[in-house]
């Protein structure tokens with residue numbers, strides 16, 4: 001199984017990347033390969049001027065491992081009550097309409113504030129819905145990320161840590177189920 005964890009911002013030293021790296025260790029504990037891909041590596045300079053729909057080799061190189069994965073885990077911060085602009089830019093440079101078609105996706109929100117990027121995740125899920133992704137219902141929201149998350153220990157709230165562990169274990173099963181032929185005919 002080939003999963004990708006998308007760190008959903010280009011902000012230097014972002015918690016999204018720290019959380020992504022931690023979540024990768026949880027997948028490793030389940031013997032599942034989940035590579036972290038950060039949107040800080042999206043080739044933004046190659047799309048200046050609005051090159052939508054054009055073949056841009058640097059963009060293809062960045063996006064192909066993502067759209068060819070078996071499942072995606074998005075780690076999304078909250079910027080101005082929404083998800084970061086670079087995440088929308090990334091989506092707007094994906095092949096349309098097939099890039100996310102039936103793609104299993106899980107979501108983790110993280111923010112400095114109290115709501116753990118609930119708004120950001122739900123707004124992004126509207127796009128995932130429009131693009132016919134298979135959205136895994138167990139979501140995790142990490143509030144006050146600077147004090148409630150540790151890069152080695154994980155989440156200080158045992159209940160939220162349990163939710164995160166559960167998401168990891170059950171998303172693996174969800175991706176496996178999505179590969180089942182009968183399921184494929186249904187959705």
Ligand SMILES: Cc1cc2nc3c(=O)[nH]c(=O)nc-3n(C[C@H](O)[C@H](O)[C@H](O)COP(=O)(O)O)c2cc1C
Nearest residue numbers: 009011014015016077078079080081110111112113
């Ligand atoms: C442009 C910008 C807007 C932000 N807006 C919010 C916000 O609306 N709500 C919030 O809780 N935190 C907000 N934050 C703080 C982030 O939640 C904080 O940086 C946190 O560490 C998660 O983002 P990160 O993954 O970039 O580190 C904002 C940060 C930036 C850079």
